[in-house]
Amino acid sequence: MSEALEHARQNFARATLDNCVKCTICETQCPVARVTPLFPGPKFVGPQAERFRHGKSVDRSLDYCSGCGICTMVCPQGVKIAEINAQARAVMKAQNGVPVRDRLITQTTLMGKAMTPVAPIANTALGIKPLRMVIDAVMGIDKDAPMPKAQSQTLRSWLKKRPARTTPATRGTVVFFHGCAGGYFEVQTSKHTIEVLEHLGYEVLVPPQGCCGLAEQSNGLFDGATKKVLKLCEDLLSAGEDLTVVSSSGSCAGMLKHEAHEIMGLRDPRLEKVGTRTVETSEFLLDLYYQGELPTDFRRLDMTIPYHQPCQVKSQGMGMPAVELMELVPGVKVVESGQPCCGIAGTYGLKSEKRDIAEAVGKPLFEMIQRTNPDLAACDTETCRWQISKGSGAKMIHPISLIHWAYGLSDDLLEAALDAKAGVPAS
Numbered sequence: 333m334s335e336a337l338e339h340a341r342q343n344f345a346r347a348t349l350d351n352c353v354k355c356t357i358c359e360t361q362c363p364v365a366r367v368t369p370l371f372p373g374p375k376f377v378g379p380q381a382e383r384f385r386h387g388k389s390v391d392r393s394l395d396y397c398s399g400c401g402i403c404t405m406v407c408p409q410g411v412k413i414a415e416i417n418a419q420a421r422a423v424m425k426a427q428n429g430v431p432v433r434d435r436l437i438t439q440t441t442l443m444g445k446a447m448t449p450v451a452p453i454a455n456t457a458l459g460i461k462p463l464r465m466v467i468d469a470v471m472g473i474d475k476d477a478p479m480p481k482a483q484s485q486t487l488r489s490w491l492k493k494r495p496a497r498t499t500p501a502t503r504g505t506v507v508f509f510h511g512c513a514g515g516y517f518e519v520q521t522s523k524h525t526i527e528v529l530e531h532l533g534y535e536v537l538v539p540p541q542g543c544c545g546l547a548e549q550s551n552g553l554f555d556g557a558t559k560k561v562l563k564l565c566e567d568l569l570s571a572g573e574d575l576t577v578v579s580s581s582g583s584c585a586g587m588l589k590h591e592a593h594e595i596m597g598l599r600d601p602r603l604e605k606v607g608t609r610t611v612e613t614s615e616f617l618l619d620l621y622y623q624g625e626l627p628t629d630f631r632r633l634d635m636t637i638p639y640h641q642p643c644q645v646k647s648q649g650m651g652m653p654a655v656e657l658m659e660l661v662p663g664v665k666v667v668e669s670g671q672p673c674c675g676i677a678g679t680y681g682l683k684s685e686k687r688d689i690a691e692a693v694g695k696p697l698f699e700m701i702q703r704t705n706p707d708l709a710a711c712d713t714e715t716c717r718w719q720i721s722k723g724s725g726a727k728m729i730h731p732i733s734l735i736h737w738a739y740g741l742s743d744d745l746l747e748a749a750l751d752a753k754a755g756v757p758a759s
Contacts, residue, residue, distance in 0.1 A: 358374040371396035
């Protein structure tokens with residue numbers, strides 16, 4: 333048995349279950365339990381069921397847990413409910429087997445490499461309803477689930493072809509961690525991040541880098557996730573062991589900062605070095621502002637922007653830096669969604685048996701955006717932007733794209749926006 337799976341059977345998170353006082357606060361806040369009877373709730377499948385598992389799975393309903401982590405965040409007793417559930421799911425998958433679909437949809441880098449050379453064809457194919465229906469029937473990937481949009485140029489290709497920098501780096505060096513989606517599917521968001529950091533005077537190093545393993549972790553594939561995240565740590569450390577790592581992929585940053593350690597139990601010096609130095613982009617920029625080191629010579633934009641902070645960004649305990657950051661732009665008013673989850677939860681909302689649940693979870697958020705500003709909204713992670721754009725019809729941006737525009741680095745605010753109605757990034 334692998335070390336990660338052994339950790340899933342006997343670990344600190346499991347030791348917290350006796351702190352549960354059955355207050356059911358987690359049940360009242362669970363976005364999945366409120367929309368479906370198929371999931372009996374985090375208390376039932378978490379601390380309650382864990383007492384009966386003894387290292388073996390006893391209830392498959394825990395697979396309906398989306399892994400959003402809200403239960404852990406709201407627990408007044410400090411019970412690691414989401415972590416217990418994720419670990420129990422890994423044991424269940426090892427015990428009962430893993431569907432081929434769950435193995436395939438976790439290979440984001442492979443998907444990006446395969447789709448990029450044939451981007452127009454891939455995008456067209458994924459928009460053909462009969463083909464999606466066949467994929468749904470054969471693979472169990474729902475015909476209505478949002479799909480990533482392939483780009484004809486990867487971030488790595490752009491980095492190789494871009495002109496050499498002509499302005500000096502006056503503020504030191506940072507490492508940029510783009511994540512799989514930022515390398516293949518939302519390349520413009522990664523470009524904006526690099527260009528803003530360089531505008532502020534940083535030298536930005538972008539070493540060749542692989543997947544963080546988050547998708548495999550959330551599907552209970554701890555062995556594959558362990559290999560990927562440790563290899564990624566080596567990739568990022570190759571640029572320099574003492575450098576700050578900035579990421580515009582909030583969920584992937586969370587894998588390095590929280591999930592690899594708390595859920596999979598990794599105690600590796602490579603992970604410790606990278607995880608303790610990793611910051612989400614908005615977090616990094618707002619910290620500069622409070623130190624008096626962020627220029628605020630922004631353009632004015634009279635607009636109300638609805639904003640949703642993804643679950644895996646909430647779980648990092650950073651507050652909501654994106655709200656404060658965006659409101660530094662004159663005229664911008666940000667309205668936080670007030671909703672716990674968009675429903676996609678990485679790969680959860682792609683699965684046929686869970687698609688209706690994902691849409692029901694996200695519905696209040698979609699309606700909030702349609703009421704607030706049906707044209708444009710902001711969110712920190714890629715799969716959440718895909719889900720929200722599809723559900724609300726709004727164009728979606730990462731907060732960094734607003735800052736990029738406000739500094740005058742681009743003339744089109746929607747340059748990197750995802751437009752689900754158009755089927756491709758807006759331009």
